[in-house]
Amino acid sequence: MHIDRLKLTNYRNYEALELNFSPTMNVLIGENAQGKTNVMEAIYVLAMAKSHRTSNDRELIRWEQECGKIEGDVQRKFGYMPIELTISKKGKKAKVNHLEQNRLSMYVGQMNVVMFAPEDLNIVKGSPQLRRRFLDMEIGQISRVYLHDLVNFQKILKQRNALLKANRGKLDLQDVMFDIYTEQYIQVAVQIILKRFYFMELLQKWANPIHQGISRGLETLEVSYGTLKDLHSGQTAEEMETIFADQLKSVRRRELERGLTLVGPHRDDLQFFVNGYDIQTYGSQGQQRTTALSLKLAEIELVKQEVGETPILLLDDVLSELDDYRQSHLLSTMQGQVQTFVTTTNIAGIDHNTIQEAAIFEVHDGSVLPRD
Amino acid sequence: MHYPEPISKLMDSFMKLPGIGPKTAGRLAFFVLSMKEDTVLDFAKALVDAKRNLQFCSVCGHITDIDPCYICQDQSRDRTTICVVQDPKDVIAMEKMRDYRGLYHVLQGAISPMDGIGPEDINVPSLLTRLQEDEVEELILATNPTIEGEATAMYISRLVRPSGITTTRIAHGLPVGGDLEYADEVTLSRALEGRREL
Numbered sequence: 175m176h177i178d179r180l181k182l183t184n185y186r187n188y189e190a191l192e193l194n195f196s197p198t199m200n201v202l203i204g205e206n207a208q209g210k211t212n213v214m215e216a217i218y219v220l221a222m223a224k225s226h227r228t229s230n231d232r233e234l235i236r237w238e239q240e241c242g243k244i245e246g247d248v249q250r251k252f253g254y255m256p257i258e259l260t261i262s263k264k265g266k267k268a269k270v271n272h273l274e275q276n277r278l279s280m281y282v283g284q285m286n287v288v289m290f291a292p293e294d295l296n297i298v299k300g301s302p303q304l305r306r307r308f309l310d311m312e313i314g315q316i317s318r319v320y321l322h323d324l325v326n327f328q329k330i331l332k333q334r335n336a337l338l339k340a341n342r343g344k345l346d347l348q349d350v351m352f353d354i355y356t357e358q359y360i361q362v363a364v365q366i367i368l369k370r371f372y373f374m375e376l377l378q379k380w381a382n383p384i385h386q387g388i389s390r391g392l393e394t395l396e397v398s399y400g401t402l403k404d405l406h407s408g409q410t411a412e413e414m415e416t417i418f419a420d421q422l423k424s425v426r427r428r429e430l431e432r433g434l435t436l437v438g439p440h441r442d443d444l445q446f447f448v449n450g451y452d453i454q455t456y457g458s459q460g461q462q463r464t465t466a467l468s469l470k471l472a473e474i475e476l477v478k479q480e481v482g483e484t485p486i487l488l489l490d491d492v493l494s495e496l497d498d499y500r501q502s503h504l505l506s507t508m509q510g511q512v513q514t515f516v517t518t519t520n521i522a523g524i525d526h527n528t529i530q531e532a533a534i535f536e537v538h539d540g541s542v543l544p545r546d
Numbered sequence: 547m548h549y550p551e552p553i554s555k556l557m558d559s560f561m562k563l564p565g566i567g568p569k570t571a572g573r574l575a576f577f578v579l580s581m582k583e584d585t586v587l588d589f590a591k592a593l594v595d596a597k598r599n600l601q602f603c604s605v606c607g608h609i610t611d612i613d614p615c616y617i618c619q620d621q622s623r624d625r626t627t628i629c630v631v632q633d634p635k636d637v638i639a640m641e642k643m644r645d646y647r648g649l650y651h652v653l654q655g656a657i658s659p660m661d662g663i664g665p666e667d668i669n670v671p672s673l674l675t676r677l678q679e680d681e682v683e684e685l686i687l688a689t690n691p692t693i694e695g696e697a698t699a700m701y702i703s704r705l706v707r708p709s710g711i712t713t714t715r716i717a718h719g720l721p722v723g724g725d726l727e728y729a730d731e732v733t734l735s736r737a738l739e740g741r742r743e744l
Contacts, residue, residue: 279730318731329693336659351657351665354700358693 175483176513181245184236186212187540196533202517204537210517214490220244221287286485290470298462302443316480327362342433364414366439371407374399380472396447487514607652607669609634624648626683656694684712691718
């Protein structure tokens with residue numbers, strides 16, 4: 175799929191902007207703080223109905239305006255479709271094919287994007303929380319049931335923690351309510367773990383060949399999903415629930431001492447091995463970046479498989495973070511297959527066919543002009 | 547904006563109701579000025595009466611003007627079945643159905659440790675006394691299909707289990723008369739989990 179036209183009204187620093195894009199490569203050039211990322215963000219928001227940079231929608235509306243609007247024409251396999259998202263102080267409204275959608279959740283997914291921004295480079299070396307967020311965002315894009323389970327999980331975890339806190343120190347606690355929440359907790363946690371296993375296997379399948387390509391066949395990548403000990407993919411939900419219950423029993427005393435749930439998917443993590451070495455600890459900066467890139471590119475393949483169409487790729491300010499070989503490998507992999515948006519401060523350093531054929535836009539002080 | 551004090555006081559009162567903001571409150575307040583004095587007095591009386599004369603039924607916890615309530619007093623009802631709901635509004639919804647002939651028990655909420663609401667804070671103890679005294683054979687748990695509603699239903703069923711009374715849980719899934727294609731994924735996946743053999 176690709177986006178042909180983007181129209182912004184009172185969005186961030188743009189009062190009115192209309193752009194026509196190339197279905198292959200689009201490059202936005204400009205100095206810092208001119209509005210490049212705002213265009214990328216607008217495409218992202220149009221797809222996901224939320225920003226990757228902020229959770230406060232009001233920031234997206236132009237200064238002192240009541241509401242902002244993003245419109246786009248999306249070309250999909252079965253035809254062309256205009257979509258529209260209005261952001262006001264009261265909330266968001268979405269239209270597909272000029273028809274207003276009752277629920278935002280039915281709107282998300284009309285256009286699929288994969289965004290690669292500088293903060294994604296931290297997936298590998300950052301905190302486990304970042305990696306769990308990565309997992310949740312990616313699986314959520316493909317499975318709505320997962321999102322629902324995740325919300326339920328958070329609620330049950332809060333309830334269970336509240337009970338633990340209220341009974342803190344009562345090490346011989348016998349409470350029916352606590353048993354019930356423990357049971358519910360195990361059930362929904364196992365559903366989340368099962369989906370994460372499934373997703374990680376797919377991701378691993380796509381990420382390794384991509385990583386080999388980027389590293390000229392010198393490196394193999396293995397992604398491993400770490401959850402409760404003794405849980406493996408291939409186990410049934412019932413088997414997992416039994417193992418989970420046993421582990422909760424064994425930490426029961428400690429949970430009651432500390433007033434906190436100590437075992438569960440809220441403590442999951444991902445590990446990355448390049449040629450067998452854990453690169454969180456032993457990898458170079460470059461290897462960590464390449465790994466992050468491989469994961470994002472694998473996501474494209476994943477969306478393609480699950481949704482049936484290639485998503486749109488947004489590369490915000492990351493080309494400059496990669497060496498020449500990796501840059502050109504990345505661009506040639508995307509060539510002609512995926513509609514790609516790139517932002518950069520300087521095009522001179524990027525010498526590649528795709529860039530020469532690309533539609534180039536110059537971003538300067540809130541204006542975006544196509545270069546002929 | 548400057549309103550005379552009686553008007554702004556009236557608007558403040560309207561704004562205490564759910565779903566009413568300053569604009570609606572203003573419209574309502576000015577409409578009251580244009581009403582006849584008798585109508586306004588009746589209105590005020592209705593408000594006070596509703597508050598003064600309504601109480602919770604000492605048996606089932608439903609709102610009522612007589613104690614016990616009209617459902618608990620109705621001798622033609624099936625006294626062997628009790629339907630447990632969270633809210634008086636749920637009783638009204640069930641009654642609209644006109645298919646259920648048993649009695650009710652209104653919990654006035656659900657158990658939620660996070661908000662400090664335990665079993666003793668809602669009408670669970672009175673339910674247990676009722677089960678000991680009356681000739682109840684089936685308990686239908688019709689709490690909401692939320693985390694708290696589900697946990698409350700499970701809690702009650704565990705307490706009741708030793709007594710030999712049948713406990714059942716209402717089903718959840720697809721709405722009747724709806725198209726499969728319009729159901730959201732979550733409802734659909736729950737409906738699939740709850741499938742039954744024909």
